[in-house]
Amino acid sequence: MLLQHVVTESEAKTRIDKIISNVNQEQSRSQVQLWINKELVKVNGEIVKANYKCQEGDLITWSIPESEPLDIEPENIPLAILYEDKDLLVVNKPKGMVVHPSAGHQRGTLVNALLYHCDDLSGINGVERPGIVHRIDKDTSGLLVVAKNDKAHSSLAEQLSNKEVERKYVAVVHGVINHDTGMVDAPIGRDPKDRQKMSVVENGKHAVTHFQVLNRFQEYTHIECQLETGRTHQIRVHMRYIGFPLVGDPKYGPRKTLDTEGQVLHAKVLGFKHPTTGEWLHFEAEPPAYFVELLTTLENMY
Numbered sequence: 001m002l003l004q005h006v007v008t009e010s011e012a013k014t015r016i017d018k019i020i021s022n023v024n025q026e027q028s029r030s031q032v033q034l035w036i037n038k039e040l041v042k043v044n045g046e047i048v049k050a051n052y053k054c055q056e057g058d059l060i061t062w063s064i065p066e067s068e069p070l071d072i073e074p075e076n077i078p079l080a081i082l083y084e085d086k087d088l089l090v091v092n093k094p095k096g097m098v099v100h101p102s103a104g105h106q107r108g109t110l111v112n113a114l115l116y117h118c119d120d121l122s123g124i125n126g127v128e129r130p131g132i133v134h135r136i137d138k139d140t141s142g143l144l145v146v147a148k149n150d151k152a153h154s155s156l157a158e159q160l161s162n163k164e165v166e167r168k169y170v171a172v173v174h175g176v177i178n179h180d181t182g183m184v185d186a187p188i189g190r191d192p193k194d195r196q197k198m199s200v201v202e203n204g205k206h207a208v209t210h211f212q213v214l215n216r217f218q219e220y221t222h223i224e225c226q227l228e229t230g231r232t233h234q235i236r237v238h239m240r241y242i243g244f245p246l247v248g249d250p251k252y253g254p255r256k257t258l259d260t261e262g263q264v265l266h267a268k269v270l271g272f273k274h275p276t277t278g279e280w281l282h283f284e285a286e287p288p289a290y291f292v293e294l295l296t297t298l299e300n301m302y
Helices: 016-023 029-037 110-117 150-161 234-241 289-301
Strands: 002-006 041-043 059-063 081-084 088-093 141-147 166-174 181-185 188-191 194-200 208-216 220-227 265-273 280-284
Touching (some): 016 029, 016 041, 029 041, 029 059, 081 280, 088 110, 141 150, 150 265, 166 234, 188 234, 220 289
Antiparallel strands (some): 041 059, 081 088, 088 141, 166 220, 166 265, 265 280
């Protein structure tokens, strides 16, 4: 796939690898540098190095190489399926499970389990992500809808894009939130200081999170979050941005936190229109045992 970008006045004198990674936010800066080293990036038709500083009006073109397909094996991994028909299924993903295979996680993923369970999954997202319409992080538990065919996938993806899907999460955060409800409206993109993280940045993608306080403890708050958009790490980034990072979050939380083996975040509610019947489907999954036990511990701590 060939992409292009014309350097703006504000981008002048900026390294080309930084510009491309800002434009193509799904890719890290190190990945962009690999493309440059493979001579897949040109400026005004000429090969350049990663430290080239662009000038206003430069035409950058770059090719994204085809990813090498992973050898994904079906695995007999138990799934908590709340609903299933010929078009889709809704699954309650456990904490610690990666959604789809990648270079570092080729086994034990939700996709491995789905391939064992289903003979038919949509192919819109390619061989690495069959059926996957949306994702949640490895250490986030909760509800996901999986498409069994391309028609269902397209319908569900359109609903997500149009903000028609109901998604509510519960979480525990550091600090005591004094107001009962709130909204975070702040754009999210790659952290310019750490390309392995996301952060609130001026040129990021539009992101809105609504939250409601469910319970307050002496040093923590139990909240419910409703997503209006679905950016990478959105709740984790937004709650950190307003000063209430998620408990246990190794990437965005404080060093001193509770030992929960990852962020305390659970996708509790999922609602959407069935792609074939048009019926509104609503699902709820209570948080896993560790989450409930943590709430009890916090309630009795002081």
